[in-house]
Amino acid sequence: xxxxxxxxxxxxxxxxxxxxxxxxxxxxxxxxxxxxxxxxxxxxxxxxxxxxxxxxxxxxxxxxxxxxxxxxxxxxxxxxxxxxxxxxxxxxxxxxxxxxxxxxxxxxxxxxxxxxxxxxxxxxxxxxxxxxxxxxxxxxxxxxxxxxxxxxxxxxxxxxxxxxxxxxxxxxxxxxxxxxxxxxxxxxxxxxxxxxxxxxxxxxxxxxxxxxxxxxxxxxxxxxxxxxxxxxxxxxxxxxxxxxxxxxxxxxxxxxxxxxxxxxxxxxxxxxxxxxxxxxxxxxxxxxxxxxxxxxxxxxxx
Ligand code: SAM
Numbered sequence: 001x002x003x004x005x006x007x008x009x010x011x012x013x014x015x016x017x018x019x020x021x022x023x024x025x026x027x028x029x030x031x032x033x034x035x036x037x038x039x040x041x042x043x044x045x046x047x048x049x050x051x052x053x054x055x056x057x058x059x060x061x062x063x064x065x066x067x068x069x070x071x072x073x074x075x076x077x078x079x080x081x082x083x084x085x086x087x088x089x090x091x092x093x094x095x096x097x098x099x100x101x102x103x104x105x106x107x108x109x110x111x112x113x114x115x116x117x118x119x120x121x122x123x124x125x126x127x128x129x130x131x132x133x134x135x136x137x138x139x140x141x142x143x144x145x146x147x148x149x150x151x152x153x154x155x156x157x158x159x160x161x162x163x164x165x166x167x168x169x170x171x172x173x174x175x176x177x178x179x180x181x182x183x184x185x186x187x188x189x190x191x192x193x194x195x196x197x198x199x200x201x202x203x204x205x206x207x208x209x210x211x212x213x214x215x216x217x218x219x220x221x222x223x224x225x226x227x228x229x230x231x232x233x234x235x236x237x238x239x240x241x242x243x244x245x246x247x248x249x250x251x252x253x254x255x256x257x258x259x260x261x262x263x264x265x266x267x268x269x270x271x272x273x274x275x276x277x278x279x280x281x282x283x284x285x286x287x288x289x290x291x292x293x294x295x296x297x298x299x300x301x302x
Pocket of ligand 1: 110111143144145148168169170171172174177190191192194216217235236
């Protein structure tokens with residue numbers, strides 16, 4: 001049987017990397033076969049996302065359709081409170097130890113959420129392997145999402161080994177640790193003490209010797225740090241605009257700021273960014289967040 005579904009068309013040589021990222025997001029639709037189209041592969045995905053179009057896919061015989069979920073290491077996070085579906089998800093992969101259902105939105109200044117355990121072990125603690133880096137994460141106590149894993153790779157590729165980098169809202173450190181082998185020195189800052197403790201453990205786990213972990217409010221950095229930076233990562237999508245002025249004070253002339261924000265229209269922050277002193281700004285949609293809202297990244301040359 002065939003069926004129409006959203007598909008993501010990528011060059012075959014990037015296929016495995018994209019397949020892994022879609023699996024991590026729980027976005028790959030496993031009920032359909034991957035399409036082979038010359039030098040390209042088309043992956044069936046559960047819903048529209050950046051770069052998708054409609055394609056006709058063949059059914060994957062014998063595949064049981066699992067309820068929608070996102071994978072973070074050994075934990076699956078479901079969108080519905082469905083204990084039977086949770087058991088099916090748990091049984092579908094030997095690497096899974098727990099299935100959670102969120103009981104709150106991502107909220108508060110630490111950007112965390114509450115969870116209830118639907119199946120498996122009673123824990124919110126897991127370890128994620130992302131492009132060869134390992135992160136210990138307690139989902140109830142610190143923010144983590146695999147959805148920006150490709151973004152982290154994109155910025156790592158831009159980073160040069162003489163650069164000093166500031167990760168203003170580092171969480172458990174995925175940007176800082178991904179960039180560490182590419183940069184000279186990284187200051188990784190977060191306000192959440194539990195996130196910073198996990199960051200320190202992750203620095204050790206990944207044998208990164210050039211990251212300075214800092215428990216601090218980012219608004220204090222410009223009056224306390226004695227350095228200017230070549231690159232600044234700002235991943236606090238709901239409130240990052242409050243810190244743009246600080247970032248412009250901390251960036252060296254000729255440096256680059258990567259500013260992530262939730263936007264409801266194209267170009268939402270462009271005027272403000274130019275007013276602050278940008279020489280060139282590129283805006284890109286990273287993914288859809290909710291109807292009418294997108295997660296965007298602004299690459300800002302200063
Ligand atoms: N960059 C990380 C990532 O990609 O997983 C974490 C991003 S999370 C959306 C934002 C982080 O900013 C949270 O860990 C939160 O504790 C931290 N945060 C919020 N307000 C802050 C502030 N004023 N100063 C420093 N960190 C802050």
